[in-house]
Amino acid sequence: xxxxxxxxxxxxxxxxxxxxxxxxxxxxxxxxxxxxxxxxxxxxxxxxxxxxxxxxxxxxxxxxxxxxxxxxxxxxxxxxxxxxxxxxxxxxxxxxxxxxxxxxxxxxxxxxxxxxxxxxxxxxxxxxxxxxxxxxxxxxxxxxxxxxxxxxxxxxxxxxxxxxxxxxxxxxxxxxxxxxxxxxxxxxxxxxxxxxxxxxxxxxxxxxxxxxxxxxxxxxxxxxxxxxxxxxxxxxxxxxxxxxxxxxxxxxxxxxxxxxxxxxxxxxxxxxxxxxxxxxxxxxxxxxxxxxxxxxxxxxx
Amino acid sequence: xxxxxxxxxxxxxxxxxxxxxxxxxxxxxxxxxxxxxxxxxxxxxxxxxxxxxxxxxxxxxxxxxxxxxxxxxxxxxxxxxxxxxxxxxxxxxxxxxxxxxxxxxxxxxxxxxxxxxxxxxxxxxxxxxxxxxxxxxxxxxxxxxxxxxxxxxxxxxxxxxxxxxxxxxxxxxxxxxxxxxxxxxxxxxxxxxxxxxxxxxxxxxxxxxxxxxxxxxxxxxxxxxxx
Ligand SMILES: Nc1ncnc2c1ncn2[C@@H]1O[C@H](COP(=O)(O)OP(=O)(O)OP(=O)(O)O)[C@@H](O)[C@H]1O
Ligand SMILES: [Mg+2]
Numbered sequence: 001x002x003x004x005x006x007x008x009x010x011x012x013x014x015x016x017x018x019x020x021x022x023x024x025x026x027x028x029x030x031x032x033x034x035x036x037x038x039x040x041x042x043x044x045x046x047x048x049x050x051x052x053x054x055x056x057x058x059x060x061x062x063x064x065x066x067x068x069x070x071x072x073x074x075x076x077x078x079x080x081x082x083x084x085x086x087x088x089x090x091x092x093x094x095x096x097x098x099x100x101x102x103x104x105x106x107x108x109x110x111x112x113x114x115x116x117x118x119x120x121x122x123x124x125x126x127x128x129x130x131x132x133x134x135x136x137x138x139x140x141x142x143x144x145x146x147x148x149x150x151x152x153x154x155x156x157x158x159x160x161x162x163x164x165x166x167x168x169x170x171x172x173x174x175x176x177x178x179x180x181x182x183x184x185x186x187x188x189x190x191x192x193x194x195x196x197x198x199x200x201x202x203x204x205x206x207x208x209x210x211x212x213x214x215x216x217x218x219x220x221x222x223x224x225x226x227x228x229x230x231x232x233x234x235x236x237x238x239x240x241x242x243x244x245x246x247x248x249x250x251x252x253x254x255x256x257x258x259x260x261x262x263x264x265x266x267x268x269x270x271x272x273x274x275x276x277x278x279x280x281x282x283x284x285x286x287x288x289x290x291x292x293x294x295x296x297x298x299x300x301x
Numbered sequence: 302x303x304x305x306x307x308x309x310x311x312x313x314x315x316x317x318x319x320x321x322x323x324x325x326x327x328x329x330x331x332x333x334x335x336x337x338x339x340x341x342x343x344x345x346x347x348x349x350x351x352x353x354x355x356x357x358x359x360x361x362x363x364x365x366x367x368x369x370x371x372x373x374x375x376x377x378x379x380x381x382x383x384x385x386x387x388x389x390x391x392x393x394x395x396x397x398x399x400x401x402x403x404x405x406x407x408x409x410x411x412x413x414x415x416x417x418x419x420x421x422x423x424x425x426x427x428x429x430x431x432x433x434x435x436x437x438x439x440x441x442x443x444x445x446x447x448x449x450x451x452x453x454x455x456x457x458x459x460x461x462x463x464x465x466x467x468x469x470x471x472x473x474x475x476x477x478x479x480x481x482x483x484x485x486x487x488x489x490x491x492x493x494x495x496x497x498x499x500x501x502x503x504x505x506x507x508x509x510x511x512x513x514x515x516x517x518x519x520x521x522x523x524x525x526x527x528x
Contacts, residue, residue, distance in 0.1 A: 008406050202392050205390055205392065206407050207379070208384050209379060209384075209403075209455065210375075210378070210379035210380035210407070215409070
């Protein structure tokens with residue numbers, strides 16, 4: 001096809017957006033919401049994953065032993081722990097070490113420690129790291145079966161929440177993507193139908209004078225692509241703003257950051273290139289394909 | 302050239318619109334097709350454009366055997382045919398010039414050719430002064446002249462006109478037919494469906510009468526204006 005022909009068709013597509021602006025706007029909104037839902041759930045998913053990874057890095061299960069446990073038994077337990085499949089690191093943490101570090105962290109309460117004298121109220125412990133945090137529960141259950149255990153401290157609840165969150169997010173994300181792709185296609189298909197209907201006489205004449213199928217459909221394809229492109233741009237801007245303000249709020253939550261680690265939250269500046277490409281290309285693609293499919297149905301050459 | 306050999310058309314509803322029709326229109330001919338409402342005239346036109354397929358028989362238009370013509374090739378066939386409708390079917394949002402240029406754009410003609418060709422056909426139908434008017438600014442006769450210019454612009458071998466004078470004043474009808482006759486004189490085959498017996502009587506020539514899906518009359522008559 002000649003350049004002038006392509007320019008004419010693209011112009012037709014651009015004009016269509018304006019002529020069917022109500023329907024184009026409806027498509028735009030639906031695509032925007034779809035892209036936002038998909039985009040935000042994907043971003044949330046990656047963040048939860050990153051946070052879980054961060055906790056996995058520095059997670060620590062501490063196993064405390066009964067005060068009267070002798071060194072022999074402790075060693076034996078230590079090697080049993082090392083033998084467990086999900087445990088990557090086992091470090092002995094004596095009650096003396098614990099006492100010193102406690103004293104150091106509470107220097108202003110020296111009086112209190114003085115009153116205790118040489119009496120160390122703490123117990124011996126092992127600090128343990130696990131490989132896979134998803135399985136932390138069964139690992140802890142395994143540890144619990146050992147003798148002489150006084151108590152076990154693990155980032156249990158929080159990890160549990162995150163792991164559940166990740167599972168839920170995976171499902172929700174899948175469902176949202178599926179639903180949104182279907183809804184977008186249906187709406188775009190309807191927009192295209194309206195657009196075809198608005199131009200039915202023109203299309204009829206085009207057919208009578210020998211326009212090819214591709215020639216008639218091309219402007220609708222462009223129309224869908226333009227709508228999708230703008231929805232992608234808008235989604236990008238909204239995501240950026242929302243994302244940055246959420247990150248800002250989190251940055252002020254010191255307590256939370258202590259647990260998850262600031263490094264675990266992905267910054268928008270680090271991901272804006274793939275996000276931009278995904279939104280703009282995704283929007284344009286869904287728009288174009290949606291209308292291409294429906295013109296096939298509504299224009300019978 | 303148009304040739305129908307023992308053609309029948311039965312619509313899905315069961316209506317037999319054409320019944321074993323055979324007909325041949327040679328290149329350069331001018332033929333009137335007459336017949337009462339529902340006789341099958343428009344059905345025949347749809348057949349020639351391959352909007353519908355014959356249930357039986359062979360249809361050949363400008364060298365294309367329509368039964369064998371693939372869907373993909375329909376545009377190729379239609380580029381050899383110009384069509385004029387009773388209700389003009391101009392695009393309201395386009396000027397006279399655009400309405401005609403549109404046809405050439407659709408078939409991807411070179412830009413330079415469009416700029417030369419469109420003013421030329423506009424002058425053939427005598428509408429130079431209206432080139433930049435919109436359809437709603439024209440009279441019925443003028444609109445039909447635009448439609449004829451549009452049918453003509455691609456230099457078709459065959460022009461099919463389905464009641465081109467049906468929506469315009471009787472006096473202007475003669476003008477339209479004169480115009481078509483002029484085009485025919487330059488070598489284009491013309492097939493014109495009409496209800497107006499006065500017109501047929503006035504111009505004469507080949508008359509094909511379809512009644513209830515059958516050709517009951519196909520002869521050349523002398524017109525009133527022939528000396
Ligand atoms: N799409 C269709 N489906 C079913 N029947 C149809 C269809 N189109 C036309 N018919 C029937 O076929 C017959 C011929 O119709 P056609 O349109 O060819 O008549 P016509 O000669 O053009 O009439 P008119 O002079 O009123 O335009 C009529 O009985 C009509 O009702
Ligand atoms: Mg008819």
